[in-house]
Amino acid sequence: MPELPEVEVSRMGISPHLVGQTVAKITIRTPKLRWAIPAELTLLEGQVIQTITRRAKYLLIETQVGCAIVHLGMSGSLRVLDAEIPAGKHDHVDLKLSNGKVLRYNDPRRFGAWLWSEDGQHAVLANCGPEPLTEAFNAEYLLEKAANKRVAVKQFIMDNKVVVGVGNIYANESLFSAKIHPSRAAGSLSLPEWQQLVSDIKAVLATAIKQGGTTLKDFAQADGKPGYFAQELQVYGKAGKPCPTCGEPIEELKIGQRNTFYCGGCQV
Numbered sequence: 001m002p003e004l005p006e007v008e009v010s011r012m013g014i015s016p017h018l019v020g021q022t023v024a025k026i027t028i029r030t031p032k033l034r035w036a037i038p039a040e041l042t043l044l045e046g047q048v049i050q051t052i053t054r055r056a057k058y059l060l061i062e063t064q065v066g067c068a069i070v071h072l073g074m075s076g077s078l079r080v081l082d083a084e085i086p087a088g089k090h091d092h093v094d095l096k097l098s099n100g101k102v103l104r105y106n107d108p109r110r111f112g113a114w115l116w117s118e119d120g121q122h123a124v125l126a127n128c129g130p131e132p133l134t135e136a137f138n139a140e141y142l143l144e145k146a147a148n149k150r151v152a153v154k155q156f157i158m159d160n161k162v163v164v165g166v167g168n169i170y171a172n173e174s175l176f177s178a179k180i181h182p183s184r185a186a187g188s189l190s191l192p193e194w195q196q197l198v199s200d201i202k203a204v205l206a207t208a209i210k211q212g213g214t215t216l217k218d219f220a221q222a223d224g225k226p227g228y229f230a231q232e233l234q235v236y237g238k239a240g241k242p243c244p245t246c247g248e249p250i251e252e253l254k255i256g257q258r259n260t261f262y263c264g265g266c267q268v
Contacts, residue, residue: 002072004132004165005208007057010078014103015052017080018061022048022098030092033110034073037093040116041068044095056128056164061095066118068095069125070105073112079104129163132201137163139194146186146194155256156186157201166201168258170208172236174201181267182260183253207232235261 002010023044028037047063054060059078061068070078083102087094093114095103105114115122130136145162146153154175157166166174175182177200180193189197211232234244239252243263253260 002057002076003167003169003208004057005170005205007059007072007165008054008209009212010072011052011054011059014078014080017101018049018095018097018103019051020048021101022046023063023095024098025094025096027087027094027096028092028114029087029094030110033092033107034071034113035115037114038116040066041114043116044068055125055131056160058125060117060120062120066116067120069113069115069117069122071113071115071124073107073109075109076105076107076112079106127161129159129161132163132165132205137198137202139191139198142194142198143189143191146189149187150185152183152255153180153186153189153197154182154258154260157197158256158258163201165205169233169236170201170204172261173234174204176235176262176267177204179266179268181264182255182262235263237261 023046026041026044028041031037043065044061044063047065049061049063051062052059053062057071059070061070072078081102081104083094083096083100085102087104088106090106090108091104092107092110093105097103105112113124115124130141142157142162146156149156154171156162157174158168158171172182174197178193178197180189180197235250237259238250239261240249242248243250243266246263246265248263248265250261251264253262
């Protein structure tokens with residue numbers, strides 16, 4: 001499913017085409033995705049899109065009267081197309097613009113969401129932790145948050161209440177870079193270890209955003225080009241292959257029902 005870098009790449013991809021444009025019409029072809037699509041979204045019609053922001057893995061399309069909150073789910077994508085291009089089978093929502101373009105939401109599995117908020121606040125955003133690329137996400141914060149916690153560090157950093165957007169791929173990669181075993185108790189990490197892990201999480205996510213997101217199955221950018229970070233993966237999905245650092249076979253286990261990849265020689 002699209003993770004934070006992919007969602008951020010989508011935001012960057014669609015923003016130049018949408019910001020400053022007037023919404024001419026919204027077309028909802030499917031009344032329910034993960035949740036029912038609210039009728040209030042029609043309030044967007046006639047409104048100028050002021051900005052598009054991201055909170056966790058949600059995109060906020062903001063206007064003077066409120067904003068659409070969009071989640072890509074497991075297979076959702078956004079495209080900016082000429083409005084006359086016919087909609088396909090899995091094209092559920094169109095945001096037609098006054099310039100003849102359309103923002104089209106495609107989602108074969110229908111696990112995504114289109115929601116509405118007058119002020120940018122919503123229950124789905126209420127318990128989100130800090131953004132990982134901000135100063136609020138730091139080692140001192142994590143040290144305090146993890147005190148006496150026995151949960152595996154990988155599960156801990158994937159908890160959206162702790163920090164948003166560190167999905168499975170990036171948790172695996174960051175822990176490898178930091179040389180920290182994914183099953184270690186979060187409360188056992190020292191301040192220097194948290195400092196290293198925070199630095200590596202920020203670096204891994206920033207690199208993924210720069211390279212256009214990670215393409216595994218469903219994600220592609222707003223312009224239809226795939227992401228390229230998959231070429232940079234060190235351990236994710238590479239069980240049995242040699243560790244790029246020491247040559248030992250990459251190992252695999254389940255942590256919190258998620259596939260976890262690590263090097264038993266490098267990560268302690």
